[in-house]
Amino acid sequence: MKLQRLLAIVLKELRQLRRDRLTFAMIVGIPVMQLVLFGYAINLDVRQLDAAVLDQADTARSRELVAQIEATQVLTLRYRVSTPQEVNDLMRRGKISVALILPTDFEARLERGDRPALQLVVDGSDQVVQAAARQLARFPVPDAAGWTQQVTPIEVVNFYNPERRAPINTVPGLIGVILTMTMVLFTAIALVRERENGNLEMLIATPVSPWELTLGKVLPFVGIGLVQVTVVLLLGKWLFAVPVRGSLLELYLAALVFILASLSLGIFLSTLARSQFQAMQLAFFTFLPQILLSGFMFPFAGMPKVAQWLAELLPLTHFLRLVRGIMLRDASLFELWPALAALGIFTLVMLSVAVMRTHKRLD
Template sequence: MKLRRMLAIVLKELRQLRRDRLTFAMIVGIPVMQLVLFGYAINLDVRHLNAAVMDQADTARSRELVAQLEATQVIDLSYRVATPQEVDDLMGRGKINVAVVLPVDFETRLERGDRPALQLVVDGSDQVVQASARQLARFPVPDAEGWTEQVAPIEVVNFYNPERRAPVNTVPGLIGVILTMTMVLFTAIALVRERENGNLEMLIATPVSPWELTLGKVLPFVGIGLIQVTVVLVLGRWLFAVPVRGSLLELYLAALVFILASLSLGIFLSTLARSQFQAMQMAFFTFLPQILLSGFMFPFAGMPKVAQWLAELLPLTHFLRLVRGIMLRDAALLELWPALAALGVFTLVMLSVAVARTRKSLD
């Protein structure tokens, strides 16, 4: 083995890497992105959960307790309601994560200590919210002379997941994660593979338009995505007894829109890459932020506002709201229309940009 020949190969690889600007940028971009996401955007301390309060006692001590709960910054009391039906409606539509219910005999219960003085109604479809509720359940309440360190009996009621089983939260999210991984990756290399295999030369000779070419590459993968959704639902039901409380048809419609959004992102990436390896790199580059910022692994409410704004641009964030709402909270698809509209806009924008970048030429 000659050192000179080996160094020549090393120099050749370095020059090639310098010309490959995308790979060179990812060498720096991936560690920078991970550092920013894990060090800044990812925050395990849950703050500012949307909450409602139903203060049936409406006394000085009950109002003081509500103010102190909000001062913890764990919850933001965005709604004040008068009936349990309003709590059910807000939580079913995903407007709130927690509801603080103070009964009419709140002060009597405090004095006797034989029954829970207040009730925390929690959205059990999110494990992070359940953990936060347990923290609030240890919160001190006011006595007649001020604040005491003694914790009064607080009843925590978990809606949608009373047994607090982790698969109930995880399996619906895994539908989105699996679709993101496969759909984006499959289509990211679609047009690139056509160029590398020489098939694009035959397409150039046909009257196929850029829109027809783009949609023709997308549609075959729609069926694959729906099959994957079915597999996860069946196995989730069979192995983990994960329920589907809402409409199965609406669940598939939501999954269809998300599949189209993921495929449009993959097609867009394929128009940027010059090789299948680059297409795979970019697919994983977009996959990581979606996993970390969507609320699948880390609490969405604990992220800084800038990270939340960025997460709103990612399709997985909106699909998690759809799939958890339909599967676990029996929410109607129209009740979750903001998330559905966001996915539709994302799909239209990505497809339009991809079509604009698609050229029926070899250069």
């Protein structure tokens, strides 16, 4: 071994790396993104959960208690309702995660101390919300002379997951995570492989339009994605008894829109990559923010506003709202239309940009 030859090879690789702008950018971009996400955006302290309050007592003491709970900043009381049905509707539609209910005999219950004085109704389909509810359940309710407090003054009522089983929360989310990993990766690599093998140039020579070429390459993967959804649903039901409380048809429609969104992202990435290795790098580059910011692993409400705004641009964030709403809360697509519309807009934007880039390459 000669040091001169070894040095020549090292210099050659460094020059190649300098010319490969995408890889060079990832050398810096990946550690920066991980540092920002883990050190700043990911916050395990749950704050600002969207909540509603039903104060049937409407006394000075009940209003004071509501204000004290809101001052903890764990809850953001966005809705003040007058009936339990309004609480059910808001929670089913995903507008709130927690509801604070004070009964008409609130002060009498405090004085007797033999029954919980108020209720926290929580969305049990989210484990993070359950943890926040347990934290609030220990909130010190103000007492006075003569109040016995024989029982815990705050009762936690867990909707949709009364047994607090973890698979109820994780299995619906895994549908989105699995589709994200496979659809984006498969599509990006497959299209780049066609270009590397020269097959794409032969298709370009035909009268096929850019839209026809793009959609034709994508549609076969739609069936693969639906098969994956079916496998996860069957295993979730068989192994973990995860229910599907809503419409199975609407669940598959939501999955179909998300599959198209993921495929459109894969197509866009394929227009940036020049090799299969670069396509794989870009695909994994998009996995990290989606998994960390979507609410699958960490509390969405605990993230800074900037991180939440970024999460709203990612398809997995909206699909988690859809799949958990349909499977666990028996919500309809009509009630969850903002998330469905966001996926549709993301798909159209990504496909349009990818087609425009493909057209430019044809020139």
